[in-house]
Amino acid sequence: MIEIAEVVVVILVATLRAGTPLVLAALGELIAEKSGVLNLGVEGMMLVGAVAAIIATLGTGSYMLGALAGTLAGIAMALVFGLLTLSLRANQVAAGLALTIFGLGLSAFLGLAYRDRPLDGLKPLAVPGLSDIPVIGPLLFGHDVFVYFSLALFAAVAWFLARTRGGLVLKAVGEAPEAAHALGHDVLAVRYLATAFGGATAGLAGAYLTLVYTPMWADQMTAGRGWIALALVVFATWKPGRVLLGAYLFGGVTIAQLHLQAQGVAVSSHILAMLPYVATILVLVLIARDATRIKLNAPAALGKPFEPGR
Amino acid sequence: MKLRIATALAALAIAAAPLAAPAGAQELKIGFVYVSPIGSAGWTYQHELARQHLEKTFAGKVKTTYVESVPEGADAERVIRRLAQEGNKLVFTTSFGYMDPTIKVAQAFPNAIFEHATGYKTAKNAGNYIIRFEEGRYLAGIVAGKMSKSGKAGYVAAFPIPEVIRGINAFILGMRSVNPNATVSVVWVSSWYDPGKEREAAEALIAQGADVIMQHTDSTAPVQAAEAKGVYAIGYHSDMSKFGPKAHLVASTHNWTGYYQSVVEKVMKGQWKAEQYVGGIKEGMVVMAGWGPMVPDDVKKLVAEKEAAMKAGKLAPFQGPVKAQDGKEVVKAGAVMSAKDIANMSFYVQGVVGALPKK
Numbered sequence: 001m002i003e004i005a006e007v008v009v010v011i012l013v014a015t016l017r018a019g020t021p022l023v024l025a026a027l028g029e030l031i032a033e034k035s036g037v038l039n040l041g042v043e044g045m046m047l048v049g050a051v052a053a054i055i056a057t058l059g060t061g062s063y064m065l066g067a068l069a070g071t072l073a074g075i076a077m078a079l080v081f082g083l084l085t086l087s088l089r090a091n092q093v094a095a096g097l098a099l100t101i102f103g104l105g106l107s108a109f110l111g112l113a114y115r116d117r118p119l120d121g122l123k124p125l126a127v128p129g130l131s132d133i134p135v136i137g138p139l140l141f142g143h144d145v146f147v148y149f150s151l152a153l154f155a156a157v158a159w160f161l162a163r164t165r166g167g168l169v170l171k172a173v174g175e176a177p178e179a180a181h182a183l184g185h186d187v188l189a190v191r192y193l194a195t196a197f198g199g200a201t202a203g204l205a206g207a208y209l210t211l212v213y214t215p216m217w218a219d220q221m222t223a224g225r226g227w228i229a230l231a232l233v234v235f236a237t238w239k240p241g242r243v244l245l246g247a248y249l250f251g252g253v254t255i256a257q258l259h260l261q262a263q264g265v266a267v268s269s270h271i272l273a274m275l276p277y278v279a280t281i282l283v284l285v286l287i288a289r290d291a292t293r294i295k296l297n298a299p300a301a302l303g304k305p306f307e308p309g310r
Numbered sequence: 311m312k313l314r315i316a317t318a319l320a321a322l323a324i325a326a327a328p329l330a331a332p333a334g335a336q337e338l339k340i341g342f343v344y345v346s347p348i349g350s351a352g353w354t355y356q357h358e359l360a361r362q363h364l365e366k367t368f369a370g371k372v373k374t375t376y377v378e379s380v381p382e383g384a385d386a387e388r389v390i391r392r393l394a395q396e397g398n399k400l401v402f403t404t405s406f407g408y409m410d411p412t413i414k415v416a417q418a419f420p421n422a423i424f425e426h427a428t429g430y431k432t433a434k435n436a437g438n439y440i441i442r443f444e445e446g447r448y449l450a451g452i453v454a455g456k457m458s459k460s461g462k463a464g465y466v467a468a469f470p471i472p473e474v475i476r477g478i479n480a481f482i483l484g485m486r487s488v489n490p491n492a493t494v495s496v497v498w499v500s501s502w503y504d505p506g507k508e509r510e511a512a513e514a515l516i517a518q519g520a521d522v523i524m525q526h527t528d529s530t531a532p533v534q535a536a537e538a539k540g541v542y543a544i545g546y547h548s549d550m551s552k553f554g555p556k557a558h559l560v561a562s563t564h565n566w567t568g569y570y571q572s573v574v575e576k577v578m579k580g581q582w583k584a585e586q587y588v589g590g591i592k593e594g595m596v597v598m599a600g601w602g603p604m605v606p607d608d609v610k611k612l613v614a615e616k617e618a619a620m621k622a623g624k625l626a627p628f629q630g631p632v633k634a635q636d637g638k639e640v641v642k643a644g645a646v647m648s649a650k651d652i653a654n655m656s657f658y659v660q661g662v663v664g665a666l667p668k669k
Contacts, residue, residue, distance in 0.1 A: 010517045014510055108347060115350035118534060118553050214505040214531045216553065219347040221529075223504035255510055261497040262464065262514040264664030269470060269498035 018251030025229035028201030035194035036174035040096025043226025044103020049203025054210040074203015121215030174299035341393035342376035345405035351548035360566035382407025442590030444480035446562025448627035451484020464515025482661040505531035549600030
């Protein structure tokens, strides 16, 4: 009995860890998309954030500065995208894909000298007394700072979208940029801010990979997590709560199937490998199966350039 | 999702190469095609070490070029053809999926020589070469069997294909040769390369009681996971001890330098002939490297003895009696499994926990 509880705790802790980069990247993309900007460059921004973070941490010894460098690198990448799509009105899909390809190459280049240098990795917090309580200790008090930050970020994003004037302006810009413009809101400025926020969280998600999750740099180490974060936003019908649910569901099923295999359960590894995708999509589609509601949630001007002059 | 920007960059690099250094009259131009980025450890990295060795050994006599991250498929043919067109008289193609493109290009360039790794097709001007990887796995199994306290090993594996299954079987046979009750559990991550997932797989195995982690994936994350959890790990492809100084017992590494050097020498002397070359411990192509300080001398000595037996042809990983998981004897006592059966292996031997996933 105790053993089962221990394994469950191990799985749940690993789930939070596996879900965190997805939560971070997807929340940022959600804000960007709510403003009408579809940025497919998440994978590229994550990679550049990841490499910037490990370079900064190896150079300064500070994980805090590493996280900051990752965030700033993500913002820089996002601003390149913003310049292309917002100011120069390039096609967002093409520019986003280009950003990912650019990020793959740039991160591999910047990381050349850092491939051989593993980090110790940022350790989980240890709250004296509390972290040692069985079950509750590791579940509530045994994580690293990034996990708590991502949860705080989730709360902030949900509150911002639902309860603040700024959230209203953001949504207006994404739904009807002309109307928002006519009301005197600076559509481009809002979109730049939203895109930069998306870059910041993607960069931070990348930093999580190199500073905590697998504390080293290796080419293309995001291994598709940026794309999963993108898909989560759509399947979560642009709702932060569902993004959180989807990210942890995806992480949880991935971890659980690895543990099942380790126990020698005789299910095809191909089916198990598929499971996280199928389960996440199924659950999110089922809770959002009302087509009209999906349409209402999808930003009407998503992916469309805005020309203030017209 | 692996977008291959590096391919494009490398293609540019090739285009620029002739401008940078005009080939001397007597220089042998040699091209290498790599399937992944070179990195700091792993499959491609080992080939790259051999290429650098050629540059040093034959300084002034050879001029080498490489293209990294070349996907297996249509793109590979384009890259190989390009290398041949640029006057490379010897081209090494270093991944299984390059087999058909290599043969095709070889037919179009009868004056160039091609060498393909891990395949089985040859042509008049195209040979191939492969390593008996299973010998290293078997020796690693002996080390794991000696060092494990629980007698349980964990194996982080990519895909259930014969090459990987063979490694798992050889590993547990080696482990059981010193600890008859040893078992190995396998977790398939369905990817050759995903550091995050490889780490989680290793942790899942450790949570189940495994205290030695073995891998058949490309990143160093399993070694790192073992280090963090205070258990042992065995590296693959390359010495991975940097990523787990307290965990890394040893690595079964591939050494292509000797073979590449002999091919180049033969080509220079005009004595090269197409053949199917197989090398292992005996030929120095499998090397146990990166011994950790925690491994006692008697274990190293035992491994050295087994290596000597392999060199003398007295020991093979799949030497009878070998029993499949269901108890059926697949190799009789005194017999050795045929190369063809080893190549097509699709069953687990005794000691592997769980069922082999159906294809």
